[in-house]
Amino acid sequence: MTTRDTSWTRAAVIAIACGALIVTLSMGVRQSFAMFMQPMGVEFGFGREYFGFALAVQNLLFGIAQPFVGAVADRYGVRRVLVVGTIVYAAGLALAAFAHAPGDVMTALGVMIGLGLSGTTFVVVLTGVGRLVRPEQRSMAFGLVTAGGSFGQFAVVPIAQALIASTGWRGAMIGLTALVLVSIVAAIGIRPAAVANAAADDDALSLGTVMRRAAAHPHYWLLNFGFFVCGFHIAFIATHFPAFLVDRGLAPSVGAYALALIGLANIAGSYLFGLWGNRHSKPMLLAALYGGRALAIVAFLLVPLSPASALVFATAFGFLWLGTVPLTSGLVAGMFGLRYLSTLYGVVFLSHQIGSFLGAWLAGRLYDTTGSYDPIWLASIALGLAAAAISLATSDRAVEFPRLRAAPEPV
Numbered sequence: 001m002t003t004r005d006t007s008w009t010r011a012a013v014i015a016i017a018c019g020a021l022i023v024t025l026s027m028g029v030r031q032s033f034a035m036f037m038q039p040m041g042v043e044f045g046f047g048r049e050y051f052g053f054a055l056a057v058q059n060l061l062f063g064i065a066q067p068f069v070g071a072v073a074d075r076y077g078v079r080r081v082l083v084v085g086t087i088v089y090a091a092g093l094a095l096a097a098f099a100h101a102p103g104d105v106m107t108a109l110g111v112m113i114g115l116g117l118s119g120t121t122f123v124v125v126l127t128g129v130g131r132l133v134r135p136e137q138r139s140m141a142f143g144l145v146t147a148g149g150s151f152g153q154f155a156v157v158p159i160a161q162a163l164i165a166s167t168g169w170r171g172a173m174i175g176l177t178a179l180v181l182v183s184i185v186a187a188i189g190i191r192p193a194a195v196a197n198a199a200a201d202d203d204a205l206s207l208g209t210v211m212r213r214a215a216a217h218p219h220y221w222l223l224n225f226g227f228f229v230c231g232f233h234i235a236f237i238a239t240h241f242p243a244f245l246v247d248r249g250l251a252p253s254v255g256a257y258a259l260a261l262i263g264l265a266n267i268a269g270s271y272l273f274g275l276w277g278n279r280h281s282k283p284m285l286l287a288a289l290y291g292g293r294a295l296a297i298v299a300f301l302l303v304p305l306s307p308a309s310a311l312v313f314a315t316a317f318g319f320l321w322l323g324t325v326p327l328t329s330g331l332v333a334g335m336f337g338l339r340y341l342s343t344l345y346g347v348v349f350l351s352h353q354i355g356s357f358l359g360a361w362l363a364g365r366l367y368d369t370t371g372s373y374d375p376i377w378l379a380s381i382a383l384g385l386a387a388a389a390i391s392l393a394t395s396d397r398a399v400e401f402p403r404l405r406a407a408p409e410p411v
Contacts, residue, residue: 011191012132012141018189019125019145022082025183026089026120028152029176031259032160033109034242038252039169044102048243052364054110055239056357059231061114062121063353069118070127070342078128078342082187085119090180092116097173120183122146123349126329127342128190136278138333142326143274147267150322154263161256210340214347220335222394223328224351226286229387230324231355233293233380237262237317239360244373245310254307258314265318273323274330282327282334287391289327293320294384301377331396 008016037051073081092112099105118124126142133141156179163172214220242255276285300313332345363376 008137009132012129012137014189015129015132015191016141016144018186019129020147020151021186022086022120022183023122023125023145024152024155025180025186026086026117026152027150028154028156028263029089029093029160029180030113030117031152031238031263032157032176034239034259035157035161035164035256036169036172037239037243038246039164040105043169044099044105046102046105047364047368048240049361049364049368050102051105052239053361054106055235056359056361056364057106057110058114058117059235059353059356059360061111062117063231063350063356065115065118066123066349066353067343067346070123070344070346071340073119073124073127073342074340077192078124078190079187079192081119081124082128082190083184085116085124086180086183086187087116089113089116089120089183090177093173093177093180097170097177120180122325122329123342123346125190126325126345127338130329130333130338130341132191135334139277139282139326139330140271140274142329143271143277143323146270146274146322146325150263150266150270150318152263154260154267157256157259157263161253210336210344214336214344217335219395220332220344220348222390223331224348226290226387226391226394227324227328227348227352228355229290229383230328231352231357232359232383233355234321235356235359236363236376236380240363240367240373240376241314245305248305250305250307250310254310258310261311261314262318262321265315266321266323269319269321269323270326274326277327277330282331282396283391283394286324286327286394287388289320289323290384290391291388293317294381294388296320297377297381297384331394334396 033055037048041047041051069081069085089112092108092115095112096105096108099108122145125145129141129145130138156176159179160172160176163175167175238259241258242252245255245258246252273285273289296313296316299316300309303309328348329341329345332348333341336344359376363373366375367373
């Protein structure tokens, strides 16, 4: 392979760096919300189910909005969507900082931030980056951007915990608002690009045509189920794991360190799964990832709980945390091309967020009614094994479209 085939263009490097920064901030702040559960619950007098439901609504709206936001990005440009999404996200954080009732918390954390996330995370960012790299570089580029989300969890969660300790949870929300607004500047680095195999005329390759072919592609729906399981796992752990550790007698700081370690380990995991996705079968890698999650949970539940076991589990699970993103998005791009990647991956991401809704809310619901997280741990194991089996049955065969000339992405 020649140097020309493997080198990265300047525009691609800038886009990857800026995309990783945007995902770092948006996902890092989002993953810090678990640290607000107890102080906000004490002030407003609500239980874990209410806070979990607010984050479940956030996850659900994040997913429901994603195909529509993706369609807007495909039509009007990634950069515009990133700027608008950042403004909505920051407004939600600001509203949360000045909340006076539980309903304000639901509106801020559930509705506004859910909508803001849909325009500032993987679906939109990966589309902008994917249009600036060659197909053989795509999985690795997606892995690098995804690693940004993991670094955000590692870096932002401890910052949020420190802000809560020093300024209270309201001051911490204001600090996070300022942090998120940096994404507006970073969006400048993701420039418009020609889209390979884009539609030159709507009759030849309209969104409706692509969606109909996706709906008729059984393996596209297998990807949807796998990503549903991914969302269930991540929302449960991110929302409830710190509280689970406190319930078992560990210090609150252990939960913060655990979430940070998840982010740190997934920097390596996202990068490596993205790299491996260029060289090996993506469905096989997904099967190994989901199966590994199930085994990690089994091992964690079998050994005596201690700070060390919690942090080891966080490291192991963190390595498997977001490796699904470059693999799943790469499979969607490989099956259907880049022209409507935001929309098609947005549909898959909706499945992820439905799983996230159930993982965040159902865990809180069962805890408030039974006093235990045990049923959710068992469900997580079963779902991980099912997703591994389904991934093994998934094919990465491309859907053939007419060969069309490139069309420019809107600014």
